[in-house]
Amino acid sequence: MRKQLCDALVARATKSEMVFLTGDLGFMALEPLQETLGQRFINAGVAEQNMVSVAAGLARQGFEVWVYSIAPFCYARPFEQIRNDITFHNLPVKLIGNGGGYGYGVMGPTHHAIEDYGVLLTLPDMSVFVPVFDEDMEAVIARAGASSRPAYIRMGRGEPPNGYTVPAYAPWRQLTCGSGPVVIAVGPLAGTYIDAFEQLPVEYRPNFWVVTELPIEQNPLPTELANQIEKSSSLCVAEEHVRHGGFGSDLLLYLAEKNIAVRRFRHLYARAHHFERYGSQNFLRRQSALDVDSMLAILKNFSTPEGSQHD
C-alpha cells in the first residue's frame, strides 16, 4: 500500500497547507512525496514523541498534517502526545501506521501493532481507517484528509485472491453472499477468506462483510447487514487485533443497544504479542487461529444444531 499511499499524498500535495512528517521512514517509497513537498516534507528523525507534538503545533496553526511511521512507533511510543496534544485540542492530525497487525511478521513483536485501534479509539473523536485493498488508499486518504477529526490509518498490504475484482471503496462492503452465517472482518485480513468462501455451497456460504472505518459510532452498520445478523443470529468477527478493545466487543455493544440478538457468536482475534516461535504474518495468523482453515472450522461448527456452544 505504500506506493498507493505515496501517490495519493502526492496528488494532495498541491495544497499549500499540507505538511508531512516521517519518523525517519519511507526509504524506497516516499521519495516522490519528498520531492513534491520540498520543505513541507519533514524527516523528524528517530524522535516520535517530539514528532507528534510538532504535528500538533503545526495543526494548531492551520496546517494539514500527516505523520508517518511503523505502526507501533506511531501510536504506542507517543501515546500521551496523541492524547494530550492532538485529541485534547481536537486537532485533525492524521497518523499513518505502516504494518498494522502482524504485518511486520518475523521482525518480531516490537514491530507488531495488534492493540493499535483499540487503544486509539479510547481517545476523544478519534477515527480509524483500516484499508482492505491497495486500491482503497486513494479514497482513504481523501476521506481522512477531508475529516475534521484526528485519525489513524492502519496500513497493511492488500491480499485479494488472484484475479479478484476489487470492489469500489466503501466503509462497509459485502464481499460474498449466501445463506450461511454472517462474518465480518476488519481490514486486509478479509482478503484471505474470499476465495474459500466463494467455493462454499451457497447454503453454507456466509454473508461476508469487511469494515474499513471505526468506530461503529462514527460508521454505523448498514441496514442490510443488521437485517442479515438479525435473521441469521450466527455471527463471526475476525480481526488482527487483541480481544480487548477490538471491533468485536464494540459490535456486540452496538447490537445489544439495538436489541439485535445474536445466538451464536465467535471471535477470531490476535491471541498474543509473541508465541514460542517467530514467523511470518501468515504464521502468526495461524498461531492466533485467524487463518482460513480456522475460519472454515468455525463456519462448519455453526452449521450444526448445537454447534459453537461447546467448542
Add this chain to the structure above:
Amino acid sequence: MIGIMGIKTKLAAEDFFAARKRLLQMHFDSGVGHIGGNLSALDAMLIVFHEYLGAEDKFVLSKGHSAGALYTALWSLGRLQDQDLKLFHKDNTLLAGHPPAKGVADIPFATGSLGHGLSLAAGTALAFQLKGNGAQVFCLTSDGEWQEGSTWEALIFACHHRLSNLTVLVDHNNLQGFGSTSEVASMSPLWDRLKGFDAYLQIIDGHNPDAIRAALEGESQRLRIIILRTVKGHGVSFMENRMEWHYLPLSEAQFKMAIEEIEGSHKC
C-alpha cells in the same frame, strides 16, 4: 517589539509587586499550592507578555504547574478578569490547576504533563516559518523538566531546523517535586549540557528585569535559550528556596505575612 495589547508597555517595579500580590491572593483564595514555582517564573512571564509578545506571537507554558503565574500575567494585561481569577481551581472554572485546552484564547495548549511544551512550541515556530509571517514563539520550561527525554528530542529538532523565531526560557530554580535537581538527577550545571547544541545560550538573573530584557533582545539567527537563574518562592522570604512551597497552600497568617513583606519591600 509590540506587546500583546498592541502597545509596548515597559513594566515598572510596582507592576511586578502588584502581580506577585495578586498571584498570592488567587492561590490563597483557592487554597492551592504550587506557589514556589509560580513566583520563580512570574517576573520573566510578565516581561514577555507585556513587552515582547505581539498579537501573532505565541507563549507556551511547558511547566504547566505554573498556571497561576500565567493566569496572573494575563490578568495584568486585562485578558483575564478578577472574576475569572476568583474561580481559579474551583468547580465550573476555566482556570484549572494546569492550563486549559479551550476557553482562554491566549493559551494555545493544555500543558501539565512535562516534556510536551517545547515540542508544541517548535511545531508552532515551524508553522510560522513555513507561513513566513515573522511571528515569534516563547516557551517556558522548568529545570526539572529537562529530565524528560522528549524535551531533548524537541531541542534537537529546534536546533536542527534553526528555529530562530523560538525562544526557550528555563526557570532554573534548582528545586523539583521531591528534592533538588542536583540530588534527583544531576545534570548540574544544565547549561553545560546545553552548550553542545547549536543554539544561542544565555544565563542570566531571572529576577532582574533589565537582564531579562537584554537577553530577549539578543541574537536571533538560531534557537535562543535563556537560562533564568531564579529562586523558588521569590519575593517571600519564608518560601524562598524551600521545596515544600512546590506544594503547600498558604494559611491565613502566612498569606498576611507574605503580603506585608511584598508591600514592605515595595516601599523600600
